[in-house]
Amino acid sequence: MTKTQHTEGRDRSLVAAFVSLADTLVDDFDVVEFLQGLTERTVELGLAAETGILLTDADGELRVMAASQERTRLLELFQLQSREGPCLDAFRQGHPIPVDDLAEHEARWPVFAPQALAVGFRSVLAVPMSLRGTRLGALNLFNVDVGAVTPEDQVVARGLADIATVGLLQQRMVRETQVAAEQLQHALHSRITIEQAKGVLAERRDIEVGEAFELLRSHARSTNTRITDLAGTVIAGRDLPLD
Amino acid sequence: MASSRSRRLLGVLTRQPEGDLASRVCSAAAEVLTCPGVGLSLGSADALLPVAATVDGREGERLQADLGEGPCYDAWRSGAIVAGPDLAAASPWPILGPALLRTGKRAVFAFPIAWGGVQLGALTAYRSTPGRLSDTQEADGLALAGLAGGLLVDLQDEPSEDDPPNLAADPGEGSWIVHQASGMTAVQLDLPLADAMARLRAHAYVVDQPLETIAAEIVARRLRLDET
Numbered sequence: 001m002t003k004t005q006h007t008e009g010r011d012r013s014l015v016a017a018f019v020s021l022a023d024t025l026v027d028d029f030d031v032v033e034f035l036q037g038l039t040e041r042t043v044e045l046g047l048a049a050e051t052g053i054l055l056t057d058a059d060g061e062l063r064v065m066a067a068s069q070e071r072t073r074l075l076e077l078f079q080l081q082s083r084e085g086p087c088l089d090a091f092r093q094g095h096p097i098p099v100d101d102l103a104e105h106e107a108r109w110p111v112f113a114p115q116a117l118a119v120g121f122r123s124v125l126a127v128p129m130s131l132r133g134t135r136l137g138a139l140n141l142f143n144v145d146v147g148a149v150t151p152e153d154q155v156v157a158r159g160l161a162d163i164a165t166v167g168l169l170q171q172r173m174v175r176e177t178q179v180a181a182e183q184l185q186h187a188l189h190s191r192i193t194i195e196q197a198k199g200v201l202a203e204r205r206d207i208e209v210g211e212a213f214e215l216l217r218s219h220a221r222s223t224n225t226r227i228t229d230l231a232g233t234v235i236a237g238r239d240l241p242l243d
Numbered sequence: 244m245a246s247s248r249s250r251r252l253l254g255v256l257t258r259q260p261e262g263d264l265a266s267r268v269c270s271a272a273a274e275v276l277t278c279p280g281v282g283l284s285l286g287s288a289d290a291l292l293p294v295a296a297t298v299d300g301r302e303g304e305r306l307q308a309d310l311g312e313g314p315c316y317d318a319w320r321s322g323a324i325v326a327g328p329d330l331a332a333a334s335p336w337p338i339l340g341p342a343l344l345r346t347g348k349r350a351v352f353a354f355p356i357a358w359g360g361v362q363l364g365a366l367t368a369y370r371s372t373p374g375r376l377s378d379t380q381e382a383d384g385l386a387l388a389g390l391a392g393g394l395l396v397d398l399q400d401e402p403s404e405d406d407p408p409n410l411a412a413d414p415g416e417g418s419w420i421v422h423q424a425s426g427m428t429a430v431q432l433d434l435p436l437a438d439a440m441a442r443l444r445a446h447a448y449v450v451d452q453p454l455e456t457i458a459a460e461i462v463a464r465r466l467r468l469d470e471t
Contacts, residue, residue, distance in 0.1 A: 174359070177358065177359035177396070178359035178360050178361060179359070180358075180359065180396045180397070180399070181357075181358040181359035181360070181361035181363060181392070181396050182359070182361055183396075183399065184285075184358075184361075184363060184395060184396050184399050185286075185287050185361055185363060186287075187399065188285055188286070188287035188292065189287040189288055191419070192287060192288070192290055192292075192422050195419045195420075195422035195423050195426070196422045196423070196425060196426040196429075196436055197426060198423050198426060199422065199423040199424060199425060199426020199427040199428075199429070199430075199462070200426040200427070200429060200430055201426075202423070202426070202427060202462075203426070203427040203430035203431060204430055209423050209462055235426065235429075235436060
């Protein structure tokens with residue numbers, strides 16, 4: 001196969017990979033499935049023998065979110081536990097970390113490098129997943145050969161990491177919007193429940209609705225219950241526990 | 244990136260006289276839809292609460308809330324525009340239609356207010372003349388209802404753990420008293436809350452009084468439905 005033919009084949013798979021990633025950015029978006037798909041695309045494109053992805057969780061802690069194979073998942077976990085490795089460096093520094101030969105970097109990553117070599121990896125490319133200052137995580141491409149990652153591969157890997165980042169940020173925004181809208185609806189619902197409970201309690205105890213509310217509130221405070229939950233209990237047919 | 248329609252409608256919104264957001268949305272809708280009566284209601288579970296209305300829209304919003312039917316409910320539940328372009332010729336709402344006609348309204352249009360995939364309520368426009376809205380007006384109404392959803396969600400307070408939650412747009416004491424009365428009636432008649440609310444609505448309809456008035460009588464213990 002000539003270089004040109006090889007490149008054309010690569011271009012076609014690359015387009016297919018981008019399209020398949022974009023396709024997952026529609027309804028029923030599942031983050032884990034999306035990232036798992038991304039790791040598989042990188043392997044299919046010949047960018048890596050195995051690929052892993054670290055992503056920050058809601059608390060900003062990095063977690064292993066996807067791995068093309070189990071040994072990669074373990075390696076990623078080792079990086080997190082030992083707090084060292086190219087993936088963490090790429091995440092912290094915000095630029096790709098290409099490592100042609102891990103054997104030359106045992107001093108740089110005394111825990112990670114020997115472990116990666118022991119399971120048969122020789123070179124790594126870690127690409128940060130970030131957009132305009134928002135750091136989401138990093139994509140890690142593991143290879144068994146020295147110097148396996150070409151500059152062209154780096155460009156492709158960055159492209160994939162970027163599209164994945166945009167997808168994840170968009171998904172996060174959609175989710176946040178939905179949560180905010182649900183909060184508004186929940187607030188309305190809570191308020192209705194409380195008003196109904198005031199009526200129920202006022203009638204049961206033959207008191208005014210204002211007093212019923214004070215009773216609800218003080219009972220919620222003394223039992224460390226949320227007033228909405230307590231109101232729900234009252235309207236479900238149970239009275240306040242006698243105090 | 245706001246579209247030119249959104250920008251234009253935001254312009255109309257900000258030009259409205261002082262008032263809370265929901266009221267401004269109503270008066271802005273009245274302007275772009277050329278319907279003097281507009282009301283905004285927010286919904287939760289099976290209850291829809293009138294939050295704001297132009298002077299000319301108050302009676303229609305009250306009627307829909309009292310009767311528990313109307314385009315506002317339909318738009319809220321379906322997420323689609325609901326139109327009754329000539330209530331004298333055909334009304335999909337057997338009780339509300341004639342009631343609106345008696346108050347001088349001939350056509351009614353409701354636009355769903357949704358945000359983040361959550362159906363939040365509806366914006367309803369009332370007019371004394373029959374006829375459909377233009378395509379532009381329909382698109383404007385939808386866009387305005389969409390803007391209202393986003394702004395109401397954005398402007399709400401952080402959810403609190405304690406006490407009744409603060410609402411971005413408070414329907415006011417009158418709406419809440421209806422729910423207090425349904426709680427009292429549920430105990431008096433030993434009925435589920437939804438049935439108690441239906442009994443309240445039926446009573447208000449039969450005696451031809453606003454639901455809020457009946458509710459206030461019940462909460463003040465001047466009226467019990469088991470004695471009527």
